[in-house]
Amino acid sequence: MKSNPLVRPFLKWAGGKRQLLPEIRKYVPKLTSKQTYYEPFIGGGALLFELQHPKAVINDSNRELINCYKVIRDSLDELIEELSKDKYTNSEMYYYGMRDLDRSTKEYENLSEVEKAARIIYLNKTCYNGLFRVNSQGQFNVPFGRYKNPNILDNAVLRAVNKYLKRDTIELLTQDFAKAVQSAKRGDFIYFDPPYDPVSETASFTGYDVNGFNRDEQKRLKEEFDALHKRGCKVMLSNSCTDFIRDLYNDYQYTIIKVRATRSINSNALKRGRVDEVLVLNYEIPAQ
Template identity: 40%
Template structure:
C-alpha cells in the first residue's frame, strides 16, 4: 500500500503517480531520487532500497527525524496544533531550533500552515513565506510510523544532484524532478527557482542522466515542456512525451490551469 506524502511541495508529483502509473518501471535494483521534495514517487513505489537526496538541508532533516524519532516529532506537532494562530506562526517562523526533531517539527508545521505550502527563503537563508489559510497541523492521512519504517530502508543525503545520479548503476532507477526554470507558466515561483537551479544546472542534469543512461540505469525525469529543455534531451537520445497537469500554485484562480510538462525516459 502506498503512503501519502506528509508535505505539500511546489511541483509535487502526486498527480503523476495517480494518473501515469504505467510510466514507471516494474523492476529495478536501487531507487535514486536526487530532488526529493515531498517524495510522492518514492512513497508510491515503496522500494526495498533507496538513496534519497535534496540540496535542502531542512527537508532532509525532516525525513531523518521521522525515521529516527517519529513519536517525538508527532508529539511536537500536537503541541504546534494546540498553539497555532497567527502570532504563534510568525513566532515559530523566526525560531531556529537546534535539536533535529524540533527542527523537523517546525519545518512540517510551517509547511502545513504557510501560504500554499511554498518553501522559500530570503538572502539570509531565513524562511519568509507568510501564513496561509489552512489551520490543521495534524492530518488524517498522517502515518509517521509507517513512513519511519519505510525510511529505514533508505539512505538520506543532503547534497547536489550530480553526486547522487553518478552513484547509480546498471538496473537501478533514477527519478529526477528538478525545479522548473523556464517561463512556461505564471505561478510566481519561476524567479525563485531560477536562483535555485540555473540553466547551467539544467545542462549538468542532462549530462548526468545521459551518463547514467549509458551505464544501463533506468531513467525517468520531468521538466517543463519548453523547446530549450526538449532539445537538451533529444540531443542525448532520450524518449520524450508530453503530459498535462493541473497547476494550483498561483494565488490567482484565473492563472490556475492545465500546463504541459515532459516526461524524459530511458532504459524503461
C-alpha cells in the same frame, strides 16, 4: 510486498507529483528487489512513497527537508510529542513568530533537530498554499495560510512513513544531485524531478532552493542524464514543457512525452491550473 496506502507525502510541496502519479506510473520500468531506486530531488517524495521500492537512495540539497525525513525515521516519538504541544496553534501571531526564527541565527541554531523538523511541518501545514519558499537569505518567507482546521499532526501517515524509511536499504543524503547518483549501476532506476525551467521570466513552481537552479544547472543535469544512460541505468526526468528543455533532450535515444498537469500550488493564482510538462525517458516505454 503489498504497499501501504498510508505511506504518502507528509508535506505539501510546490511542484509535487501526487496528481500526476497515475500518468507517471505508466512509464516506470519494472524493478527487481536487487535494483535500486534513486530520487536526487526528493521534495515531497510522491513517487518514492507510491512505489515503496525496498532499495532507495533519497537526496535533496535542502537540508531542512532532509532533516525532516531523518527525524521521522530516527526520532518519530519525539517529533510526535513535540507537534502535540499546545503551542503549535493555527494562529497568525504564532505562525509569524515561528516563521521568523530563522531570522535570528542564534535562536534558530539553538533548536534541536526534532524542533527544526516540527517547525517545518507546522509552517508547511499552516502557510499560504503549501509553498516551501525561502528568500535570498535562506529564510522561510511564505505568508500565513488562514486555514480553518489544518491537520498539523498526521500521526498515521508519520508512523507509516517512519516504518518505510527505517529499512536499512533506504539511504538519505544531502548532496549535489550528481554525487547522489554516483553509486547507480546498470539496471537501477533514477527519477529526476528538479526545479523546473521557468515557463516565463517570473514563473517558478519550485523555487525552494536558496541557490536557485538556473539553465546552467539544467545543462549540467542533462550531462548527468547522458552519463547514466551510458552506464546502463534507466532514467526518467520531469520538467516543464519549454522550448529550452525540449531542445536540450532532443536526442534520438530519448523519448519525450508531453503530459498535462494541474498546478494548485503557486504563489501567483494566474499560474495555477492546467500546464504542460514533459517526461523524458532513456528506455522503451513499458508494456501496459
